[in-house]
Amino acid sequence: MSEELAIDVRGMTKRFGDRTVVNDIALQVRVGEIYGFLGPNGSGKTTFIRMLCGLLRADGGSGTCLGHDVIRESESIKRNVGYMTQRFSFYEDLSIAENLDFVARMYGIPGRREAVNASIERLGLSGRQKQLAGELSGGWKQRLALAACLIHQPKLLLLDEPTAGVDPKARRDFWEQIHELAAEGLTFLITTHYMDEAERCHRLAYIAYGNLLTHGTVREVIDHVGLATWSVSGPDLASLARQLRGKAGVRQAVAFGNMLHVSGDDPEALERAIAPFREGREWTKIRSGLEDVFIHLMDRSKDNFDA
Amino acid sequence: MNERSGFSAQRLVAMIVKEFTQMRRDKLTFAMMLGIPVIQLLLFGYAINSDPRHLPAAVLMADHGPQARTILHALQNSTYYDFVREVKTEREGRDLLARGQVQFVINIPQNFSRDLVRGDRPAILVEADATDPAATGQALGALTSLFDQALINDLKGPLEFLAGTAGPVDVRVHALYNPEVITQYNIVPGLMGVILTMTMVMITGLAITRERERGTMENLLSMPTRPSEVLIGKIVPYIMVGYVQVGIILLVSHYLFHVPMLGSLTLLLAAAFVFIAANLSLGITISTVAKNQLQAMQMTFFVFLPSILLSGFMFPFRGMPHWAQWLGEIFPLTHFLRIVRGILLKGNGLADVSRDIWPLALFAAIVLTVGVKRYRRTLD
Structure with missing residues (x-):
């Protein structure tokens, strides 16, 4: 190149x-x-x-x-x-x-x-x-x-x-x-x-x-968006996702098979939001994937567009 | 690195080869291009008759004298009138006309024969359903001479003084080119023009819109083509189709309808080239204007109908008011009808037909220029 x-x-x-x-x-x-x-x-x-x-x-x-x-x-x-x-x-x-x-x-x-x-x-x-x-x-x-x-x-x-x-x-x-x-x-x-x-x-x-x-590059795009993402596994993820959506600090909660990816652009606000749901489930902080980033970008631009 | 490359013969060939292959694959369209001329020629060639005979007539016979019967026979023998009914009252005759069961009612009054012999000039009333003037015109036109001729034999001897005298002028008519008034001699060559107009304009009318609808236009435009290459490339294959149609029509008109061919075949084929090119240019230009195939079809008919009605194919050209004749002069069909009838029936040569060839060439040039200008080189 x-x-x-x-x-x-x-x-x-x-x-x-x-x-x-x-x-x-x-x-x-x-x-x-x-x-x-x-x-x-x-x-x-x-x-x-x-x-x-x-x-x-x-x-x-x-x-x-x-x-x-x-x-x-x-x-x-x-x-x-x-x-x-x-x-x-x-x-x-x-x-x-x-x-x-x-x-x-x-x-x-x-x-x-x-x-x-x-x-x-x-x-x-x-x-x-x-x-x-x-x-x-x-x-x-x-x-x-x-x-x-x-x-x-x-x-x-x-x-x-x-x-x-x-x-x-x-x-x-x-x-x-x-x-x-x-x-x-x-x-x-x-x-x-x-x-x-x-x-x-x-x-x-x-x-x-x-x-x-x-x-x-993929790395740059992910870093540029600056999304923090947690992966969670455990019981009844669907209702968890419903409860998390709309909470301050949570931008998206997306199911990936047996996991739920919960993302937000402010890492501290995100952690505060998920704190009440820690019990009984396994939470891991992961690097945001391209898909998390793009879904986030798409939602955000929709918000901007609708506004 | 010249930005505007010129016309490329190679790209033109590419378009022509592609169009030919596609034409060959489209079996139905291909069959129609060859089948339509034959079917239409047989159908219209045998069906259309501008000299209708054997029209149903009724007669009100209030007199049964010999002269009355002579007149009735004369009418029947002219082959224009077929007596199908005898009515008793005028009212009954009118009803038959109103219902369209007869075209004429011949009213022979009481004492007709007696009055005739006395020299009282009795009247015969002929009532005609003249809603369609073309259907009754010829039959009515034949009446006067018919009566005079019919009575000649009856008015012999002492009655000779009643026979009409010869007029002051002896009129002689030479009906040139088609003395027997055979409709087909006029219609069949005309159909050549009509069929070419219809198939050529319609098929090329769809050419560009089809590419657009199938999405292939996007690809074609992304290649370095010039509008003239695309448009001419789409026209050329159909010139050959046009010639195949001309050939079929000429064979049918010669062997089935026995239309005379007095002029030069070469001249006819040369004139047909200009005419075909004019129609294809029109079609391709319609294609650049229309947004989809349906619009292209509608525009084709918008052109086709006035072509048929104002060109002199269906109705006499000279019967139209001047403004309509001017309008008619625009259509290629008008000029081609004169050319083809002129060459076939009158034996016209190049000098005679050239005044109808240049308007065709002019038409083709102008319309194709519009098409090239209208051809959108982008998808905007």
């Missing part, structure tokens, strides 16, 4: 009517980095990505993407970016090979046939290249989409919820591949809802209601 920046934008803003969907977001992604982009549904992640690759006109902002002006040079950006849409957007009535061939022609790839064959080979799609894309399962569609995005050898991949609806095995394979490609120098900006995927990213940004709330 170098210090060179693949994405370096500031003040990116997008409004639909009088609704601000992306509000003054700055983002820096280094070359070769896998950057996770997280946030609840409708938080503006997709809109931000579409602005980066010129699919939406930004209402404000400046900066560069792969060294090209993000506002004015979207044609050059498009040639060096692979964009994998949230919904499968290749042609379901074309076969795997035909889809890849179409993309290869569109980018004017030299040695097109070889490139298409190599791509089919590399993704383990050999023997299925004649199958129609519409007949593929979610995991295979995702593989095809990734192969198609890679065929013109982009420098930056923008992946919008690439693993939605994909089984755990396929997800793991997918992330293996992402890491291999990143090691070769490819840069990734990936949106996801899965915490395990977030932890596989080099760095993260959390966005809610169009605002960037926090960013950094």
Whole structure:
């Protein structure tokens, strides 16, 4: 990973009517980095990505993407970016090979046939290249989409919820591949809802209601939010959770299997709140996980938004 | 690092190959593109008749003299009138007209034959249901000469003075190009234009909206394409479909309807190219304006109906007021009807049809330019 920046934008803003969907977001992604982009549904992640690759006109902002002006040079950006849409957007009535061939022609790839064959080979799609894309399962569609995005050898991949609806095995394979490609120098900006995927990213940004709330490595994000968390096990955790919620100092009480995670942003207030419930249960102070932090961020931003 | 790369033939080819493959996969649409011309041609070619005959008529016979019967026979022999009823009163005749059971009531008054022979010029009343002028016009137009001719044989000898004298002018009519007034000679070539208009505009009208609805537009836009590559790439495959339709229609019109082909086939095919291109441009432009496939269909019909009604396909072009003729001149179908009828029936050459070809080319150019301008390069 170098210090060179693949994405370096500031003040990116997008409004639909009088609704601000992306509000003054700055983002820096280094070359070769896998950057996770997280946030609840409708938080503006997709809109931000579409602005980066010129699919939406930004209402404000400046900066560069792969060294090209993000506002004015979207044609050059498009040639060096692979964009994998949230919904499968290749042609379901074309076969795997035909889809890849179409993309290869569109980018004017030299040695097109070889490139298409190599791509089919590399993704383990050999023997299925004649199958129609519409007949593929979610995991295979995702593989095809990734192969198609890679065929013109982009420098930056923008992946919008690439693993939605994909089984755990396929997800793991997918992330293996992402890491291999990143090691070769490819840069990734990936949106996801899965915490395990977030932890596989080099760095993260959390966005809610169009605002960037926090960013950094997993460690930095957790530290930045400064959440204290206790894990508790024992009888009748459900009623305990009900009693704790709404108490001063307790921001959230979330069940994790046989455990309850109780978190608050003021450690002392949190300890005072849980003191009456210590008896008969096993309490351990733990390091807040990414999930605790994100649920907390989501709730807090909702409060701010509703207010 | 040139930001604005030019038009790329390679990307155009990519679009054309893709569209062809998709067309081939969509079996129903493909079958319709080839089946519609045949079905419509057979249906309308045989069904539409602008010279209706054998219309049901009733007669009120108050006189049974020989001349009255001659006239009745003459009407029947003209093949315009089929006498299906004899009525006793005028009231009964009116009722039949009102109920639509007969188209005409012929009223032969009392003492008709006697008055005729006396030279009193008796009147015959013909009542017609003229709600649809086209249905009665021809039959009524034939009446006057019919009576004169019919009575010639009866008015011989002493009655000869009653026969009409020849008018001061001897009028001779040459009905050129279609002397036998065969409706199909007019309708079948016209159907070529109508069928091409419908399929071409509709199919390309859906082209962009379909990409939008299926979500593939997002992908297409994320690639470095130019609007002209996408739009022309979507048009080219359908030019070939259009030619297949033209071929089918020409074969059917030649072998089934025996429509003459006096002019040059090459010229017709060349003119058809411009016409097909004009319709495809219109369709693709509709597609860039419409938000979804339903809107595209609605817009197609918005164009299709005036095309049929104002182009001279259904009603005589010259019968329309001037403003409507001006409006009609806009539609490609108007010009193509003149071209195709001109080449097939009149044997028109390039010089004759060129004044209808350039408006088609102009139409295509303007509409396609609008389409390229309207094509949204972002998802905004």
